[in-house]
Amino acid sequence: MSDLNVELCGVRLRNPLILSSGPLSWNAEAIQAAFAAGAAAVVTKTIRPQATRNPVPHIAAAGHKSLLNTEGWSDLPAQQWIDEELPALSHRDGVLIASVGHTAGEVEQLAMPLVQAGADMLEVVSYRAEDAAPMVTAAKNQVSVPVLVKVSANWPNLLEVVDACLQAGADGVTAIDSIGPALRVDVETRKPMLGSFAWLSGSAILPIALGTVAAICLRHNVPVVGTGGVTKAEDIVEMVMAGATAVGVHTAPLLEGLDWFGKALAKLERWLDDHGYACLANLRGAALPHLGETPSHAPLTFVFDPEACTRCGRCITVCAYRARQLLPDGQMALNESRCRSCGLCLAVCPTGALRA
Numbered sequence: 001m002s003d004l005n006v007e008l009c010g011v012r013l014r015n016p017l018i019l020s021s022g023p024l025s026w027n028a029e030a031i032q033a034a035f036a037a038g039a040a041a042v043v044t045k046t047i048r049p050q051a052t053r054n055p056v057p058h059i060a061a062a063g064h065k066s067l068l069n070t071e072g073w074s075d076l077p078a079q080q081w082i083d084e085e086l087p088a089l090s091h092r093d094g095v096l097i098a099s100v101g102h103t104a105g106e107v108e109q110l111a112m113p114l115v116q117a118g119a120d121m122l123e124v125v126s127y128r129a130e131d132a133a134p135m136v137t138a139a140k141n142q143v144s145v146p147v148l149v150k151v152s153a154n155w156p157n158l159l160e161v162v163d164a165c166l167q168a169g170a171d172g173v174t175a176i177d178s179i180g181p182a183l184r185v186d187v188e189t190r191k192p193m194l195g196s197f198a199w200l201s202g203s204a205i206l207p208i209a210l211g212t213v214a215a216i217c218l219r220h221n222v223p224v225v226g227t228g229g230v231t232k233a234e235d236i237v238e239m240v241m242a243g244a245t246a247v248g249v250h251t252a253p254l255l256e257g258l259d260w261f262g263k264a265l266a267k268l269e270r271w272l273d274d275h276g277y278a279c280l281a282n283l284r285g286a287a288l289p290h291l292g293e294t295p296s297h298a299p300l301t302f303v304f305d306p307e308a309c310t311r312c313g314r315c316i317t318v319c320a321y322r323a324r325q326l327l328p329d330g331q332m333a334l335n336e337s338r339c340r341s342c343g344l345c346l347a348v349c350p351t352g353a354l355r356a
């Protein structure tokens with residue numbers, strides 16, 4: 001059995017999965033359910049002094065395991081989290097991370113009471129890049145528990161914000177928040193879904209999250225909670241190989257139910273066993289040394305297995321240069337003078353009949 005334990009900012013997690021901040025962590029009961037389902041840590045819905053009032057409706061399907069939302073922070077006031085919700089989690093089986101925002105002043109006001117109420121760690125978050133480092137300073141001045149800062153790929157200067165946050169004493173980085181402005185239009189009503197611009201989460205943002213995590217980890221040896229678009233076990237492995245220490249997720253369990261945690265963890269263990277890896281943590285950053293490699297210009301060489309080929313034609317359809325042809329005898333013809341070695345035919349072959 002592979003070892004799924006990871007250590008985040010000196011805190012042991014029984015597996016890499018963290019339920020990131022959102023509706024599934026809206027109160028103590030929901031957080032307890034997430035721990036019971038297998039999340040090693042849970043980040044509360046973002047806590048601010050006053051409760052928010054969300055527009056109706058505020059979550060919509062964006063297609064392909066992705067969501068749009070216009071949800072604000074917690075619809076419970078901070079005092080309820082401090083007096084009732086966090087104390088109700090005192091017998092939890094996991095690490096409790098309180099998300100607090102969105103300004104340095106609010107963090108100054110809430111950091112200590114949230115930790116006294118039971119939070120094991122804090123995650124500071126804001127929509128505005130310029131608030132990030134001052135929020136870290138405010139938190140570090142108040143508490144001795146680890147402080148994560150959540151960063152957004154919407155910020156053009158994200159890496160400089162990370163530099164400033166680490167200088168301010170952040171113990172780790174959560175990357176990334178949902179991305180916007182995003183939009184879908186209901187073509188029947190001609191109106192924007194959710195009535196306005198929204199935030200995008202889920203599968204659609206996975207490559208952006210991976211790119212951000214890797215860019216941060218190439219620059220700093222710092223614990224990163226890789227978050228955004230993880231929907232299956234292989235995505236967890238990818239996040240870790242991109243440099244993440246732990247992996248945050250919200251859209252997948254929101255769409256598929258909390259059972260998602262148990263299923264993803266079982267598949268993760270099986271994947272690691274099948275590939276002969278004893279410990280997930282050892283894969284951390286495995287992809288990073290390859291990021292600076294000089295690209296090859298040698299033409300691709302192809303291996304075609306007619307036994308595995310279902311003659312689906314995908315490899316032919318996607319070839320912009322019309323270089324491929326399936327022959328009546330089951331063989332595949334390649335016009336080498338047309339082929340530009342782009343690789344797309346390899347990427348779409350569903351059976352592995354076509355390999356490099």
Ligand SMILES: Cc1cc2nc3c(=O)[nH]c(=O)nc-3n(C[C@H](O)[C@H](O)[C@H](O)COP(=O)(O)O)c2cc1C
Nearest residue numbers: 020021022046069177178201202228229249250251
């Ligand atoms: C409906 C919804 C509400 C969210 N609310 C918060 C929030 O209050 N605070 C926060 O830091 N992130 C919030 N997020 C962002 C998630 O924590 C996460 O960073 C983002 O959705 C990317 O992860 P995912 O693709 O696994 O969902 C929310 C996400 C969703 C879908």
Ligand code: SF4
Nearest residue numbers: 319339340342343345
């Ligand atoms: S590598 Fe690209 S150009 Fe060559 S056959 Fe495949 S899809 Fe066509």
Ligand code: SF4
Nearest residue numbers: 309310312313315349
């Ligand atoms: S995509 Fe793969 S399975 Fe489909 S025709 Fe091409 S080689 Fe055969």
